Amino acid sequence: MEQIVTYLSAEQIGERVKALGAQIKKEYAERRPVIVVVLKGSFVFAADLIRAIDLPALRVDFLAVRSYGEGTESSGVVQIVNDLSRPIEDEDVLLVEDIVDTGLTIAYLLDLLHTRKPKSLKVCALLHKPARSRIAVQIDYLGFTIEDRFVVGYGLDFGEKHRNLPYLGILQHKE
Ligand code: IMP
């Protein structure tokens, strides 16, 4: 049997996301940032985050990636499943990720997006698991640093399941 134990409650996440939104609003005031949502895992976080960023000129675009390899391990080989709908040259881009684990996915995406010559390129991640880091990446806006546990919910999945949980939980397998 599968059981899910709460790791971060919807309230804890909500408070942190509001604070991140306020910080981003302040730092991007007078600018027209393009929020790039890395699908699929980040869609729930991004939906809350953009509503916490009180900037009238904010725009949103999506990038869908797949990291080769199933299960809970990232291979570092990233496939772009769906690219951005517009060029980002001279734009202030804020990449929104659900979780930075090994860091390989975000490092790949930063390299790729830099070649498109944005005016600025920053990273906002809800979660960071430093214990598994394989490449150093700068996270400019971070929700929570977490232990080396596999978490699900709030957009994050295990084999495509549990994205719809309103909180972040840890999967436990029981007899
Ligand atoms: P990285 O390339 O190892 O940093 O992995 C990034 C991607 O792996 C994330 O965008 C997630 O889709 C997935 N991932 C890593 N850790 C977890 C986790 O604890 N729960 C769910 N997905 C995870």
Ligand code: MG
């Ligand atoms: Mg995933």
